[in-house]
Amino acid sequence: MSQRQLNLAGGHSIPYTLKVSANRRTIGLRVDASGLTVHIPQRIPQHTVESLLQDKSDWITRKLAEWQDRPQVFEWRDGATLQHLGQDILLSLRQDAKSRAVEFDGTRLYVALPRPDDTATVQRKVAQWYIKQARADFTRRIELLAAKLGVPTPPVYLSSARTRWGSCNSKGEIRLHWRLIQAPPHIIHYVVAHELAHLKEMNHSPKFWAWVEKLCPDFKLARQELKALSAQLHLV
Numbered sequence: 623m624s625q626r627q628l629n630l631a632g633g634h635s636i637p638y639t640l641k642v643s644a645n646r647r648t649i650g651l652r653v654d655a656s657g658l659t660v661h662i663p664q665r666i667p668q669h670t671v672e673s674l675l676q677d678k679s680d681w682i683t684r685k686l687a688e689w690q691d692r693p694q695v696f697e698w699r700d701g702a703t704l705q706h707l708g709q710d711i712l713l714s715l716r717q718d719a720k721s722r723a724v725e726f727d728g729t730r731l732y733v734a735l736p737r738p739d740d741t742a743t744v745q746r747k748v749a750q751w752y753i754k755q756a757r758a759d760f761t762r763r764i765e766l767l768a769a770k771l772g773v774p775t776p777p778v779y780l781s782s783a784r785t786r787w788g789s790c791n792s793k794g795e796i797r798l799h800w801r802l803i804q805a806p807p808h809i810i811h812y813v814v815a816h817e818l819a820h821l822k823e824m825n826h827s828p829k830f831w832a833w834v835e836k837l838c839p840d841f842k843l844a845r846q847e848l849k850a851l852s853a854q855l856h857l858v
């Protein structure tokens with residue numbers, strides 16, 4: 623699986639996920655809430671994929687627009703698919719006399735409570751679990767990248783600001799949105815790199831972007847992917 627980018631005439635570009643599978647014979651396109659996914663057989667040259675995507679670009683653009691316009695609501699039911707670090711995880715919802723601590727085995731998230739149809743409580747329990755994961759994951763990434771940048775590890779806070787994924791204030795405090803923990807690791811990496819680079823440059827000047835690039839060479843693609851992913855990350 624890899625992240626690619628389709629460049630269209632007029633400077634517009636569409637990020638997509640490329641998945642190679644051994645038992646496919648044809649190229650398949652799928653557009654859903656997570657954007658465009660292209661399934662290809664093994665040993666297909668990239669230019670063949672590119673020209674097919676160019677041919678289908680009107681269809682792709684229309685489908686992506688349809689998804690973006692769709693009013694989406696997450697269904698908190700047993701078997702629902704959640705995201706954690708870009709991986710699908712299954713919500714396992716069951717009734718229990720007591721409200722239990724949420725458990726995760728790598729593929730399933732177990733939520734047990736007296737009333738599994740009480741959506742607000744289920745949502746709160748899952749959010750608390752995400753927040754715990756986010757705190758651990760973001761702290762580790764900040765430490766690693768701060769060392770790489772040669773700055774002291776700044777204090778990190780979690781946020782739930784609706785409009786931004788991360789911020790860095792003049793005191794050098796970094797805030798990251800807990801919902802980012804649903805995103806693939808390279809996207810989180812980009813947001814962390816972006817906020818840390820503000821410790822060097824408190825603006826979005828070319829100097830600033832040079833620091834970002836140092837920490838995250840694929841930052842342009844990651845930024846676009848994050849944009850495409852934003853609505854989905856806010857769903858849960």
Ligand SMILES: [Zn+2]
Nearest residue numbers: 816820825826
């Ligand atoms: Zn910024």
